[in-house]
Amino acid sequence: MSSPDAPQPNPLHLLAAFGSGGLLTMMVFLNGEAGSHGGALFSSWLAHGTGTVAAIIFLAVLWRRRPATGETRAKAPLWAYLGGVSGAATVMLTSTTVNTPLALAGTLALGLAGQVVFSLAADQWGFFGLPKRRLGLRDAGAVALMVVGSLLIILFGVGASA
């Protein structure tokens, strides 16, 4: 590997990512409420539907003409539009596994493992046209701390005493 170590990430970007995890907690709570009324498929369908409408409204409000800098961006390949299918398939899998002996904790813990393995490979090789990032020893230490911390909360912290 000849690529240099990944540059120091901007702390504000890291905080934004951490904060967006709070949005995820809110989403899980809201979608869970919809799911308790109409089931997992309905919940995901509803969230994608209201999300589509919301995205159109956001885009309409924020719309402005791109300044003509002469810079033209490469068109996205067709497969780049399939993120929504991958996301929708995720819901089908997790709504199945939470109702098996894996339950919510097992689903979250294994999902975390899947995400860590995929993202390590994605950064290493720059999957799907995103930049490569070679991770150093310090990054590995940070990954380990955050994984162990999250697993502690999932497996022993939240709801474990219920």
Place this chain on the structure above:
Amino acid sequence: MTLFITYALTAGILVGLSRQLNGRLALSTSPLIASFFNHAIGFVFLTILGLILGNLLLPGASSTPWWAYLGGPVGVIFVASGSWLIARIGAVNTALLVIGGQMVSGVALDLARGAPLTLWASALGVVLILAGMALTQKRR
């Protein structure tokens, strides 16, 4: 059981795949446009699936409170932010910080509403996550 373990692992891989694809789309368009396509195409896919399976609208669906409809708009912001961040801080940082933020805010939510919580494990988990975040910031 092996099948379900495979399902749960695959779900995690698909979360990463989705963010990678949306991040690539955002490079050519914008994070909000990528989030729009994520939701619109997911909606079409789930509509077709629901029509095939025939269980899209169960009797209880109409009793969903209005505020539960807000999960979608929150998701639009979440997907747009992930699509913007992944090109800047990478897949590993995005995935782990989002999970870390989800865990810490989840513990806070449970504390606030008095849900059962094992305090030592939750507190230690939060400390380890914050320590991991600090470590990515330490000068080399």
